[in-house]
Amino acid sequence: MTPAQLSTTIVDGLTALVEQGSLALPDGVPSEVTVERPRQKGHGDYATNVALQLAKKAGTNPRALGEMLAEQLRTADGIGAVDVAGPGFLNITVEAGAQGQVAAEIVAAGERYGASDAFRGERINLEFVSANPTGPIHIGGVRWAAVGDALGRIFTMTGAEVTREYYFNDHGSQIDRFSGSLLAAAKGDPTPEDGYGGQYIHDIARAILDQRPDVLGLGDEEAQEVFRAVGVDMMFEEIKKSLHDFGVDFDVFFHEDELHRSGAVDRAVARLRELGNVYEQDGAVWLATEKFGDDKDRVVIKSDGQGAYLSGDLAYYLDKRERGFDRCLIMLGADHHGYVGRMNAMCAAFGDQPGTNLEILIGQMVNLVRDGQPMRMSKRAGTVVTIDDLVEAIGVDAARYALARYSSDSNIDLDLDLWARATNDNPVFTVQYAHARVSSLLSNAADLGVEAASHPELLTHEKEGVLLRALAEFPRVVTAAAELRGPHRVARYLEELAGTYHRFYDSCRVLPMGDEETTDLHRARLLLVQATRTVLANGLGLLGVSAPERM
Template sequence: MSSTEISLSEQISAHIRTAILAAISSGQLPKEISTALPETIALERPKNRDHGDYATSIALQLAKPSGKNPREVATILQSNLAVIPEIARVDIAGPGFLNITLNRASQAELVRTIINAQSHYGQSTGLKGVRINLEFISANPTGPLHLGHTRWAAVGDALGRVLSAAGADVAREFYVNDRGNQMDLFGASLEATALGKAIPEDGYQGQYIGDIAATLVAQDSKLIALPEPERVNEFRERGYKWQLGDQKRVLDNFGTHFDVWFSERSLHEGGFVDVAMVKLRKQGHVFEEEGATWLRTSDFGDDKDRVLTKANGDLTYFASDTAYYINKRDRGFDICIYMLGADHHGYVGRLKATAACAGDNPEYNIHVLIGQLVKIMEGGEEVKLSKRAGTIITLEELVEKVGVDAARYTLIRYPVDAPMILDIDVLKRNTNENPVYYVQYAHARIAGVLRNAQELKIPVGLENFDPTQLTHDRENELLGALAEFPKIVAGAAEMREPHRVARYLEELAGVYHGFYADCRVLPLGDESISSLHSARANLCAATKQVIKNGLDLLGVSAPEKM
């Protein structure tokens, strides 16, 4: 992995590990500690920058296996680290903590790394070769996508981008619930509306039903003249096709695109359920009882065994879920990520148990995320009703209120396992309390600075970049923040938490605004243009690139002007 692909902290971590191995090789430390040496040396960023740029407790960890006290180990490592060019100073604190201060010019070389890497800065190869199936919306094609789908449409898409940035081969999948009684009710509701009849008591309501029915009749006026059984069936199938197309349109407008639209029907029509049954029987976890066929999921932590086929021969929903998981694995995916709604907590145990019953490792091959509910507030009151669907507000209506960028960013910036409140009034304000505005404004501000630098003929470009000019504490703080971006992206991928990118961008924007306030980038009045102006302009360009890269991972635009 090249230096353009890893963060500065990872480079320093590697240097420390090399220093430890050198101390073992020279006899300063016993070779027995090799077994206690971690692959990656953990580093922290001290809150007080007087304590250096990075700190590590590795000397304390190696003290016991080396038979020395921590400060002895720290002193040995201090002398070995002092010769590394990127490191200006190593101090020992407390019982044996190592505080590392970097050479300012070496740290400033990060500007060159970022500008050379451009959109690739932040990417890594940690998940290279790993095929991931990311299923992040499962919806009935019987109505508009609602607010619950909206959270996953934003978070799932961002997670897919983050996983791809970490090197994974990601397939984004939409599971279409196009089988079962709800489809028949959908068809009956459309048919009843088209004929002016009462919609079935448990049918679908809302203005959208009338809109679809009118559209279908306009497309084919002969539809209403068909015999009743055939007519209901045609309304169901044509309505299904229309509604699914509308869901695709809304998601495309939201910037969320799927590689696979997987039909639940295909599990049964394609024989995938039978294939799954054969595989589970071979694993020895299927049994018969009281005329039904069961899967012994309780062997793997589920609270009870699950029915696959009822005594009357009907397949259960669990059979479909099981076949779907096995189908994903048969398609060659190493990891299957499920993003489910707040009412699906019970699915976690049974899905993991299903993976175990199929002979897989439930701690690796399957990962289930549960998203909590979203409330929308406007004018101090919760918004509950949809003009179009008659129930909860839809994805399209949310976008109409605040725009794609504000909706996506706000939905992504919170951990998915926490309920969230989305305040429409805040998201419409062009103020710092609106987080997406705050981050986008930082990007636009830098773009403006760079336009002014170009007008003033300040040499911007790596051929004019002198890293030794960047010695101010604010510059050092900004460089430190930029250095963390690859680590943030890798962590977001590993933990399946894209909100880490959003929170990082907000912190980076704040650091940049502090730099901008204390470090003059453009000359004042008749002041001569110097290499310091050029270095700071290049630092601005690097910061702009990182903000853009981060916003791209969230599917949010990076405006040049605001």
């Protein structure tokens, strides 16, 4: 019996009490009830505080409601015992057969175990990374690559239709500085004062010269345009390749420049004007964001007729909504924290709901440590540590897992020495090793001709029960990770599950020894092992990390 199934049983019990006239709930019976694993042994398999939550509405005290509900639940299928504790907590023990059935359900569901309809019918635009095409992706962008892609997988698992989108910043002064830096490198001149340095600039400049050996014979202005067009394309192709090699691919690459060339900015301003939220002052067009919670109104079109930076944001947001997305999630670095207020005000100015139609997630800093010292410089980029530096140091799996393992609103220090180790103090090794160990056992079972079978009533050992309850938690963990935008919840769950499995294996022999006869208990435990492999593989898949069969 999973927590979701137990929740349904409790709801059915409440419904029965209402229909019998024993309980009055003016707001109706809740559609679901929170069920948790108790922290202390001896408090049953699951606990709920539903009696405390509903007692006031029902006009009774929690303990009395708890006793009524407990009596009702004791007659339900799959319930072994129900105790009322303290002011009205219900501690529930599930029958071994009902609990053991979870293993068969997991194996039957396979790759779909953990899926739900929590976000069914929602179209979500997930914009992340969106690094400027002026250099390799730095470590902050790599964090969003890992977290964003994992979140996309989790949203999909919970029923959403997800579009991964990369906003290609190919409009503005940073592109001018990039192309000027390429031109200077090609001519052998020093890097411009506000330009970009690093070996990659010289590599791209050399590649452009190989393609266009005539370019330096052009005037500087015309030559810089060549370096802009060709160099941006080269840098962006390299960014896309690095992300692909990291296991991250996007559905849409949206060009900022297109917003300004297509008239999208004018359409956005016109829409806001119709809504009465733009005005003109000092020759400029302003968006009245202060009335929507921003600290001041913002210029949209400057007095010289050029679009301010916000103009592109307005057009881009409206474009996403017109493409039919219910939720627009944008992942930004810590240096964009001050940007949140104006973006939420912009959303409200369009008549939308901040936090629902537009949500901005801020990711904090990532610091890499090697040999006890901060790692700050890239051999190739010169100024920042890049995605390729991280992958070279610890590999794709460890990098993705390490970056997704922590809540994105916390700073993290990644010890590269630890994450490169094949030892149990390395979290990704711990989880992957558990999967490999499970796979090895299943391979040995196949060699012995032992087949798994469902005998849930035989899984009565304490460690079997703990493992079954842990496996049953996975769907709830996935849903919580989606609702709270926290892929790290999946990672931490997997680490706990790996430890739980090892303790089960150490206490419960799965395969027969020597000439020992194969029993139904062996077969039942083998099914439990199969269920464990399914959950470990599904969880690692949500993080974009491989589930190896050998290590």
